[in-house]
Amino acid sequence: MPDNKPDITSLFEPKSVAIVGASHEPSKIGYKILENVIRGGYSGKVYPVNPKGGEILGYRVYKSILEIEDAIDLACISIPAPFVFEAVQQCASRGVKYLAIITSGFSEVGNISEERRIVEFARAHGMRVLGPNIFGIYSANASLNATFGPAQIRKGNVGIITQSGALGIAMMGKTQSENIGLSAIISIGNKSDIDETDLLEYLGSEQNTRVILMYIEGVKNGEKLVDALKKITKTKTVIVIKSGRSRRGAIAAASHTGSLAGEDNVFSDIMRQCGVIRCETISEALNLSKTVPELALPSGENTVIITNGGGVGVLAADASEKYGVNLYSDYPKLKSLFQDCVPQFGSTKNPVDLTGQATIQNYRDALKKALEADEISSVICVACETALFDVEGYADLIKNSFDQYRHKKPIVFSLFGGKKADECIAILRKDGIPVFHDVYDAVFCLGGLYRQLGNLKKPQSAEREVMVDKARIQEIIEIARRDGRRFLLSAEAHAILEAAGIPAPESRIARNLEEAVAFAEEIGYPVVLKVVSKQIIHKSDVGGVALDILNKEEVIDAYQSIINSCRQHMPDAHIEGVEICEMVEPGIEVIVGARIDPSFGPVVMFGLGGIYVEVMKDVAFRAAPVTPGEAVEMISEVKGYPLLLGVRGEKKKDINSIVDCILKMGMIINECREISDIEINPLVVYDDGEGARAVDARIILSNKEVKK
Ligand code: COA
Numbered sequence: 001m002p003d004n005k006p007d008i009t010s011l012f013e014p015k016s017v018a019i020v021g022a023s024h025e026p027s028k029i030g031y032k033i034l035e036n037v038i039r040g041g042y043s044g045k046v047y048p049v050n051p052k053g054g055e056i057l058g059y060r061v062y063k064s065i066l067e068i069e070d071a072i073d074l075a076c077i078s079i080p081a082p083f084v085f086e087a088v089q090q091c092a093s094r095g096v097k098y099l100a101i102i103t104s105g106f107s108e109v110g111n112i113s114e115e116r117r118i119v120e121f122a123r124a125h126g127m128r129v130l131g132p133n134i135f136g137i138y139s140a141n142a143s144l145n146a147t148f149g150p151a152q153i154r155k156g157n158v159g160i161i162t163q164s165g166a167l168g169i170a171m172m173g174k175t176q177s178e179n180i181g182l183s184a185i186i187s188i189g190n191k192s193d194i195d196e197t198d199l200l201e202y203l204g205s206e207q208n209t210r211v212i213l214m215y216i217e218g219v220k221n222g223e224k225l226v227d228a229l230k231k232i233t234k235t236k237t238v239i240v241i242k243s244g245r246s247r248r249g250a251i252a253a254a255s256h257t258g259s260l261a262g263e264d265n266v267f268s269d270i271m272r273q274c275g276v277i278r279c280e281t282i283s284e285a286l287n288l289s290k291t292v293p294e295l296a297l298p299s300g301e302n303t304v305i306i307t308n309g310g311g312v313g314v315l316a317a318d319a320s321e322k323y324g325v326n327l328y329s330d331y332p333k334l335k336s337l338f339q340d341c342v343p344q345f346g347s348t349k350n351p352v353d354l355t356g357q358a359t360i361q362n363y364r365d366a367l368k369k370a371l372e373a374d375e376i377s378s379v380i381c382v383a384c385e386t387a388l389f390d391v392e393g394y395a396d397l398i399k400n401s402f403d404q405y406r407h408k409k410p411i412v413f414s415l416f417g418g419k420k421a422d423e424c425i426a427i428l429r430k431d432g433i434p435v436f437h438d439v440y441d442a443v444f445c446l447g448g449l450y451r452q453l454g455n456l457k458k459p460q461s462a463e464r465e466v467m468v469d470k471a472r473i474q475e476i477i478e479i480a481r482r483d484g485r486r487f488l489l490s491a492e493a494h495a496i497l498e499a500a501g502i503p504a505p506e507s508r509i510a511r512n513l514e515e516a517v518a519f520a521e522e523i524g525y526p527v528v529l530k531v532v533s534k535q536i537i538h539k540s541d542v543g544g545v546a547l548d549i550l551n552k553e554e555v556i557d558a559y560q561s562i563i564n565s566c567r568q569h570m571p572d573a574h575i576e577g578v579e580i581c582e583m584v585e586p587g588i589e590v591i592v593g594a595r596i597d598p599s600f601g602p603v604v605m606f607g608l609g610g611i612y613v614e615v616m617k618d619v620a621f622r623a624a625p626v627t628p629g630e631a632v633e634m635i636s637e638v639k640g641y642p643l644l645l646g647v648r649g650e651k652k653k654d655i656n657s658i659v660d661c662i663l664k665m666g667m668i669i670n671e672c673r674e675i676s677d678i679e680i681n682p683l684v685v686y687d688d689g690e691g692a693r694a695v696d697a698r699i700i701l702s703n704k705e706v707k708k
Contacts, residue, residue, distance in 0.1 A: 005128060006097035008202045011194075012139040012184060014073030014098070015044045017146060018065060020087050021078035021102075022048030022056055029102060030078040031056065032148040033136060040138075040145030040153070045070060065090040074098045076136060076146050081105035081114065084132070088118050092125035100146060101132035107190045108133050119192045130194045134187035135165040138172070140208065141183070149173070149185075156181010157210040157293040159203040161196050163188050163217045164243075171215075171282065179430050180290045183209040197224045204232035210293045211237045213285055217244060219267070222600030226274055226623045233275030233455045237292045237448065239285050240276050242267055266597055269621040269637075273630060275455035277448055284444060291434040291445040295410040297453050300377035302328035303446070304370045305351035308358035309384040312416060312439055313351030316382050319440045323447025324454075328376060337373055341365035356386050360393035367397070371405045378410040378446060382439050385417020395424035402433045410449055412442040464628050466663045469499040473672050477701060481674075483534070486701045491532060491579060493697040500664045502680070503657075504694045505582035512577075513559050519580040520555045526583040529558045531566050535573035542569035548583060555580075584693050588643060588653050589682035592661045594624060594669035596676045596702065602669040604662055606631075608640035609682045624666035631662040644685070653685045657692040676702040 017037060023030035034048050038057055047070075048056050053063045062068050065075065065087065075096045077087055081103050091099060099122060106115035115132065122129050130137065136147035140155040149172040158180055162168035165187045172185055183206060186199055196214055203209045212232065219225055232238055244264065271278050279285035303325050307313035320327055327350045328334065338348040341362050347353040352370075354362045363381070370379045381398070385391055398413050405411060413428075413435040415421045421437075428435045436442045476492050476499075488496070497504045506523050509532055510516035520527045531544030539545050543565030546558035559578055566575055589609030597603045600623050607619030620634035635641065635658055646652040661683055668678060677700040685692040 006126065008198060010073040011098040011100075011128070011130065011137065012144075012202050012206070013142045014144065016047065016070055016072050016074070017042065017044060017144065018047040018049055018062075018068060018072045018075040018091075018096070019078070019146075020049045020065060020075055020091075022050050022061060023078075024050065024052065024054065024056055029148045033076055033078060033102070033146055034059070036145040036147060036149075036151050039151050041143040042145070043143060044073075047072065065094050065096075068094060072096045074100060074146070076100045076102060078102040081111070081132075085114065085118055085121070088122055088127075092121070092127060096127055098128055098130065100130040100134060100137055101189075102134055102136060102148070103131075104133045106132045107192065115190060115192050123193065128193055128198075130186070131189040132192065133165065133189035135169050136187060138182065138185045140181075141206070147172070147185075147187075150176055152176065153185075154179065154181045155183070155208075157183055157208055158213060158289045159183045159206070159209040159211070160185040160213045160215075161188060161199050161203070162186070162215040163191070163196075164215055165189060167215060167282075171286070174282070174286060175289075178286055178290060179432065180286060191220060195221060195224075197221065197228045200225075200228045200232060200238075204228065204236065209236065211239065211289045213239045213289050214241070216240060216242045219599040222270070222597065222623070223602075226270060226600065229271075229274035229276055233452075237288070237452050238274075238276045239279055239288055239448075240271055241279050241282060241285050242271075263597070263599075265617075265619075266600060266603060266621045269634070270600055270603070270623050273622050273633075275451070275458070277451050284441070287436070287441055288445050288448045290432070291412070292448060292452070294406065294432050294434060295412075295449060296407050297456070298377040298410050298449060301326040301450075302330075302376050303350075303378045303380060304328050304334075304376050305380045305382065306354065306363065306366045306370060307351045307382045308354050308356060308363075308386070308389065309382075310351075310353055312382050312384050312414070313353055316380050316414070316439045316443060317351055319443035320380070320447075322440075323444050324450055325378075325380075325443055325447050326450075330375070333375060337369050337376075338366060341369065356384075357388055358383075360390050360397055363394065364397055367401050367411075371401060371409055371411065376409075378449070380412055380414075380439075380443060380446060382414040382442070383416070385415065385421045389417075391415070391417060391420045391424055395428060398428055398433060398435055399431070410446060412436070412446050414439040414442040459629065464663060466660075466667045467501060468664060468667045468671060470671055472499040473668065473675075477672070477674050480701060485534065486703060487537065488699040488701070489532065489534060490530065490696070493699045496668070496678075496699060497680070497694050497697055500668055502661055502664050502694050503691060504697070505584050507579050507581040509577045509579050510559075513556065516559045516578055516580055517552055517555050520549065521552070523580060523582050525550050527555070528581040528583050529555070529562055530579045530581060531562050532576045532579050533566065533570075533573045534576075536566060536570060536575075542566050584684050584695050585686070587684040587686045587692070589684055590644075590658060591619075591679065591681045592658070592665050592683050593677070593679035593681070594665040595678070596669065596673070602666070602673075604634075604666045604669065606634050606658070606662055607638055608643065622666075625670045626662060626666045628659055628663065631659040631666075634662070635659070651687040654688050654691055655685075656688075658683065658685060661692065661694070674701050676700050 019034045021030035022034040048061045075091045138145045149169040305316045335348045346355040508519040529546045591607045593605040602624040604624045607613040618639045620637040644653045679698045680694040
């Protein structure tokens with residue numbers, strides 16, 4: 001397809017819009033879209049198209065797109081699927097730039113060829129396609145509501161990209177009832193051409209958008225998405241909800257839009273790598289979207305909780321730990337700040353507990369101290385409604401303190417109680433004040449701000465140049481390809497590690513007994529002997545491996561017993577020799593893998609070996625290539641990390657050599673696209689400064705030759 005893409009601004013800020021299928025019938029989608037465009041205040045030119053002609057809502061209706069003489073930036077198509085291609089052809093002849101195809105009945109129901117035909121034609125004629133199977137596009141910059149969702153949309157700072165149409169329309173409704181202003185909301189439907197990354201590129205540079213919320217079911221071009229997200233999260237908060245977390249959810253998502261939901265843990269880890277906040281629920285995502293634009297970013301890491309109840313204070317502290325909010329713990333300073341506002345039986349330790357008989361004056365004093373103290377960077381103010389508690393007074397205090405300090409210091413509130421409390425919360429939330437029933441919701445939003453702060457402060461980890469001998473790796477791959485093999489032999493895998501400079505035990509292949517003895521003597525005891533045969537994949541099962549061989553006599557015995565046992569178990573196998581390998585000293589066993597993920601392309605994986613990976617699935621993923629900083633992050637993310645730092649008096653392990661191995665594996669998988677899977681298991685890691693050894697490596701080639 002030629003890459004003659006029109007500027008994406010023509011989609012979000014079109015100067016003219018044609019509505020193909022603008023119906024005379026108010027109950028139809030084509031009517032609703034036209035009505036929303038007109039009533040939404042769009043100031044560009046509007047061209048309804050319908051073969052019946054006439055007039056709709058006071059606008060002249062064109063019988064065909066061909067009748068329109070002016071240039072058309074965007075055509076919204078809402079006619080039955082069998083007629084769409086012809087309409088697209090007509091759009092091409094009128095020089096339309098963007099097509100928003102509302103119509104369903106394409107790849108999501110198996111009609112892939114028609115969808116492909118439309119997209120190929122459109123792209124060949126310089127047009128780009130949003131959809132099909134979408135509810136349309138709303139863009140605040142153009143006051144354009146080309147959707148069949150709600151007529152009135154509040155303008156604001158949140159841009160939404162959604163793969164599910166129905167959910168998107170519901171979200172539009174919800175943002176209205178929650179008073180969340182939108183900069184845009186776009187449905188991507190089947191993503192036949194324009195995908196979430198194309199839209200991200202606009203929203204990432206659009207000035208009014210401060211938060212981008214994405215609902216995704218499956219990622220098709222993850223490499224492009226990762227690049228865009230890494231850049232955008234430096235300046236904006238990006239929130240993602242991805243369905244398909246559960247196995248059942250993944251099946252439903254896959255059948256929903258015809259795209260495959262990627263492996264969920266890979267998705268989560270890569271979103272973290274990109275600085276994206278993944279939300280579990282829509283309400284979490286909307287709470288965060290509403291809160292982030294209202295609050296200043298914290299200046300530091302010291303948060304204080306103010307409460308009138310021990311229980312809810314502890315819940316707030318638990319939530320803080322869960323969502324990465326650091327509680328201020330300079331107790332003498334806390335005491336000097338808060339002792340005048342706290343009754344004797346309260347506590348100035350964080351949470352600052354004003355006790356169940358706290359008055360509004362106590363809250364006012366404590367809040368003022370917290371909001372004015374330079375040492376404190378953010379505040380969580382929580383209250384439980386008791387018989388003594390003045391709920392309305394608390395609501396007034398919330399409003400006043402929020403108005404006064406919102407641009408100086410982030411503050412979130414929670415009020416847990418009955419009907420009166422609910423009413424106050426509803427009123428305050430209408431004014432955009434971050435007040436919640438549940439303290440976890442309040443702390444989650446503050447945690448979101450800290451994530452954003454983390455993104456901004458994250459040091460730019462310098463790329464480290466890792467040298468990998470690509471030509472040598474390609475030579476080895478070609479030998480396997482010539483043999484028609486996708487699985488590399490252990491000696492080949494060993495040679496690839498060598499080409500990447502990943503330290504592996506010394507090894508030679510002996511063609512006869514004399515060579516076996518000579519090589520063992522050269523390498524030094526103890527050694528390991530392993531059969532070499534293309535036909536024998538599971539060597540131990542056929543007696544093809546002998547460990548811990550200590551001297552010449554044992555080499556002779558082991559060599560003969562391996563040859564005899566393999567001949568007996570697999571008489572047809574061609575035995576090329578026996579590999580004599582240095583026996584590796586014990587250390588901590590870890591796994592470093594890399595593969596081509598169906599959604600994200602090249603990814604690397606790290607985990608501790610044995611039960612940690614097999615039973616606990618304690619692994620971390622990142623999109624490759626990774627920076628040294630990202631490699632360190634993934635190592636420290638696994639639950640077994642303390643074992644690498646040294647427990648029970650053991651020394652710290654050589655984490656640098658794991659980082660080095662991760663970088664090289666990332667480089668191999670990224671640069672040598674014919675390799676689909678490479679795994680070192682185990683990489684034995686020694687004490688700090690003493691390196692690591694890749695004991696075994698498994699390498700699989702892709703089933704087709706892929707060029708980068
Ligand atoms: N150019 C312009 N107008 C055309 C046309 C053409 N080539 N062919 C037909 N029309 C007109 C029709 O005359 C009709 O107007 P009228 O009501 O004034 O007679 C109008 O377009 C709509 O056509 P109609 O056949 O009545 O279809 P419809 O409105 O019942 O359904 C869709 C059309 C696109 C809404 C329907 O096919 C569809 O896909 N629905 C699902 C949409 C959806 O859910 N999308 C995903 C959301 S998340």
